[in-house]
Amino acid sequence: MASTVVSTPEQGAKPRTRVEYLRFNAFHRWMHFLVFVSFTVLVFTGMPLKYKDTEWAGWVMDAIGGVTAAGVYHRIAAIITVAYWLAEVTFMIVSIVRHRGRGVFGPGSMMFNKKDLRDIAGMFAWFFGKGAKPQFDRYTYWEKFDFTSLVLGTVIIGTTGFMMWFPLETTKVAPGIILNIALVIHSNEALLAMGVIFIFVHFFSAHIKPESFPLDKVIFTGSLPVEHYKAERPLEYARRVREGTLDEVLVERRITWRTYVADVLWWTFTAVAGVSALLMSAFIIWSVFD
Amino acid sequence: MRGRADASAPRRRTRPPGLVLLLALALALGVGAATCAPVAIALSPGAQECAKCHNAENPGTISVAGETKPLAVDLEAYEASLHGKLDCTGCHIGFEPGPHTAKQTEGWLQTAKLEACRNCHADQFTMYESSFHGTLVFDEGSTEAPVCADCHTAHNIVAPDSPEFRRGILDLCARCHGGRGETFLDSYHGKAFLLGDEETATCPDCHGGHEILPESDPASLISDENRIATCAKCHPGANTNFAGFMVHLNPQDPRDSFTVWLFWLAYVLLIAAVFTFGGVHTAMYIYRGIKDGLYGRKHS
Numbered sequence: 332m333a334s335t336v337v338s339t340p341e342q343g344a345k346p347r348t349r350v351e352y353l354r355f356n357a358f359h360r361w362m363h364f365l366v367f368v369s370f371t372v373l374v375f376t377g378m379p380l381k382y383k384d385t386e387w388a389g390w391v392m393d394a395i396g397g398v399t400a401a402g403v404y405h406r407i408a409a410i411i412t413v414a415y416w417l418a419e420v421t422f423m424i425v426s427i428v429r430h431r432g433r434g435v436f437g438p439g440s441m442m443f444n445k446k447d448l449r450d451i452a453g454m455f456a457w458f459f460g461k462g463a464k465p466q467f468d469r470y471t472y473w474e475k476f477d478f479t480s481l482v483l484g485t486v487i488i489g490t491t492g493f494m495m496w497f498p499l500e501t502t503k504v505a506p507g508i509i510l511n512i513a514l515v516i517h518s519n520e521a522l523l524a525m526g527v528i529f530i531f532v533h534f535f536s537a538h539i540k541p542e543s544f545p546l547d548k549v550i551f552t553g554s555l556p557v558e559h560y561k562a563e564r565p566l567e568y569a570r571r572v573r574e575g576t577l578d579e580v581l582v583e584r585r586i587t588w589r590t591y592v593a594d595v596l597w598w599t600f601t602a603v604a605g606v607s608a609l610l611m612s613a614f615i616i617w618s619v620f621d
Numbered sequence: 622m623r624g625r626a627d628a629s630a631p632r633r634r635t636r637p638p639g640l641v642l643l644l645a646l647a648l649a650l651g652v653g654a655a656t657c658a659p660v661a662i663a664l665s666p667g668a669q670e671c672a673k674c675h676n677a678e679n680p681g682t683i684s685v686a687g688e689t690k691p692l693a694v695d696l697e698a699y700e701a702s703l704h705g706k707l708d709c710t711g712c713h714i715g716f717e718p719g720p721h722t723a724k725q726t727e728g729w730l731q732t733a734k735l736e737a738c739r740n741c742h743a744d745q746f747t748m749y750e751s752s753f754h755g756t757l758v759f760d761e762g763s764t765e766a767p768v769c770a771d772c773h774t775a776h777n778i779v780a781p782d783s784p785e786f787r788r789g790i791l792d793l794c795a796r797c798h799g800g801r802g803e804t805f806l807d808s809y810h811g812k813a814f815l816l817g818d819e820e821t822a823t824c825p826d827c828h829g830g831h832e833i834l835p836e837s838d839p840a841s842l843i844s845d846e847n848r849i850a851t852c853a854k855c856h857p858g859a860n861t862n863f864a865g866f867m868v869h870l871n872p873q874d875p876r877d878s879f880t881v882w883l884f885w886l887a888y889v890l891l892i893a894a895v896f897t898f899g900g901v902h903t904a905m906y907i908y909r910g911i912k913d914g915l916y917g918r919k920h921s
Contacts, residue, residue, distance in 0.1 A: 380812045511867050512880065526895065
């Protein structure tokens with residue numbers, strides 16, 4: 332622990348610095364921010380339509396200014412979604428080309444590989460107290476699922492959404508029943524995505540699981556203390572030590588008053604998102620049992 | 622100070638007459654309102670005659686075709702309705718002051734709720750006569766099918782394009798067409814309608830009002846011949862495919878569309894599978910985390 336904090340007590344005027352592990356670059360962080368904002372808007376302007384005959388649907392619609400206004404916000408968020416999706420896919424293609432296709436299925440990749448299957452089995456063994464918790468590389472299987480389901484789910488929900496946004500253009504090339512199908516897919520894909528993000532996978536992995544509780548700030552700050560990361564993703568750390576690439580991801584982070592202000596901001600962000608997610612989840616669970 | 626007082630002097634001279642006028646007007650209105658209050662409802666002279674008995678102080682009832690109806694009429698609501706300035710006998714044809722004789726009251730419900738409307742609304746009546754509902758009433762003697770007053774009411778008639786009427790239309794149709802009402806509410810039009818959109822299409826926008834005919838009738842607004850034009854009222858440029866969208870389709874019923882039902886079923890199974898796996902994984906992770914004392918442990 333002491334090795335990561337480089338304090339200079341004899342020169343009190345100098346800011347404190349700390350060597351940290353850079354997990355997410357500025358691009359990753361911006362992508363997450365855009366998903367964060369657009370996804371929340373989409374859920375709150377869309378879900379009341381799915382559960383239109385509940386009391387809370389009326390409350391939410393009244394709070395955001397009525398169904399017509401909600402339609403406008405939903406479409407703005409949809410455009411943001413298209414923008415971040417295109418940026419992310421471009422980023423992936425550029426990364427693959429730049430590395431000449433090396434490592435696409437490697438241990439540090441977002442792509443699923445055989446180790447993920449072993450990890451699932453290993454985690455369940457650990458759950459039942461039969462073995463140690465598996466060690467992970469850069470991404471765990473649930474993080475890969477989270478990411479992949481978002482990238483692919485966006486294609487599904489986006490396509491069906493644009494079909495319903497432009498019904499005249501859609502029916503120029505397809506029969507009318509495609510609009511019926513689009514609504515079924517869009518509405519259920521939305522519920523699936525909301526469950527994955529708000530309850531079962533994303534919020535759990537970022538806030539509720541013991542390693543992250545109560546908040547994993549790394550998607551906002553980009554870096555985290557080296558020892559922390561080494562404990563969480565020992566395989567990536569070991570791999571970088573072995574390959575001699577550890578220096579590429581070590582950054583010297585200045586701890587100033589701005590660091591603490593930013594921390595308050597991330598906590599506020601997360602609290603708002605967390606309360607929203609809990610509220611919407613509670614609303615939907617209420618509808619199911621009503 | 623002096624200068625300002627001088628400057629404002631001429632203005633002050635003009636003010637009192639205006640103020641006096643305003644006060645006098647207010648007084649006149651106040652006195653008028655106070656003295657006129659009991660008869661503030663401006664009914665026609667003929668209607669005032671009827672209101673002597675048919676008012677809120679008369680709790681009596683009358684049995685008409687097995688239905689118990691109040692003798693009292695909500696005069697305020699009637700006065701505020703579109704017909705508020707008409708004589709009661711405009712619809713209750715042949716009624717005279719004093720206790721009504723059997724000759725006068727014979728069949729009055731049918732007359733007042735249906736035939737009387739023709740005297741002013743001949744065009745609408747002709748449309749209604751040859752409509753699906755009109756045919757049921759006139760040709761088959763149905764007592765269930767709606768007559769004018771079933772949709773427009775008797776004493777609270779409002780404009781059919783008013784938000785008040787448009788809000789209530791779905792309940793009117795759902796009295797007989799409940800299932801169609803459910804599937805409508807599941808469509809985008811229905812969802813928007815329920816959540817307060819005043820503009821969105823409801824039953825009569827597609828099916829018509831007085832001229833409602835079954836889909837199989839070529840003259841129907843939703844027949845193969847007319848459906849595209851009906852959609853195009855709100856969606857200019859609608860084509861055959863567009864009009865092929867099934868507004869009243871229930872995705873959960875394979876008899877409506879097997880294809881749509883398959884998509885619905887696939888998603889139900891997918892959601893169930895993902896949520897079950899996610900739920901078990903999450904619960905077990907938390908359980909093991911607590912058991913192994915991982916919560917609250919310093920990470921670095």
